[in-house]
Amino acid sequence: MINATLQAGVVGNSNLTVYGGTKFVVRGITQTLARDLADSGITVNAYAPGIVxxxxxxxxxxxxxxxxxxxxxxxxxxxxxxxxxxxxSEPEDVAAAASFLAGPDSNYITGQTIIVDGGMQFH
Incomplete structure (x- = not known):
């Protein structure tokens, strides 16, 4: 499962309380579902673009x-x-991250959010 959030859901941004909060929720759902679905062999991750x-x-x-x-x-x-x-970022930059998460190279990654923001945030 691949969820979409935004950089605003990784770091709180001034004047974006509600907007950013909704993006943080996606990350929480991603992490919770990753734990809930792991026994079924399902990985759950998200991607978080910056400015596209x-x-x-x-x-x-x-x-x-x-x-x-x-x-x-x-x-x-x-x-x-x-x-x-x-x-x-170009839309293709974000698509490449989603493609990675959909492919076999990410089969041991779950509960994570890949930040695709060109280095706006480091974690």
């Missing part, structure tokens, strides 16, 4: 740039500057 280049992120970056009198790329870089790899 999606249409929603492009809209947010556009607004951030516009509000600062800058272009869309400046808006994107505003978010990327605090990421260790200095870029937003």
């Amino acid at each position: 280049k999606t249409p929603m992120m492009f809209d947010i970056s556009h607004e951030v740039g516009k509000n600062a009198g800058k272009d869309d790329e400046w808006g994107m870089q505003t978010f990327a500057k605090d990421i260790t790899l200095k870029r937003l």
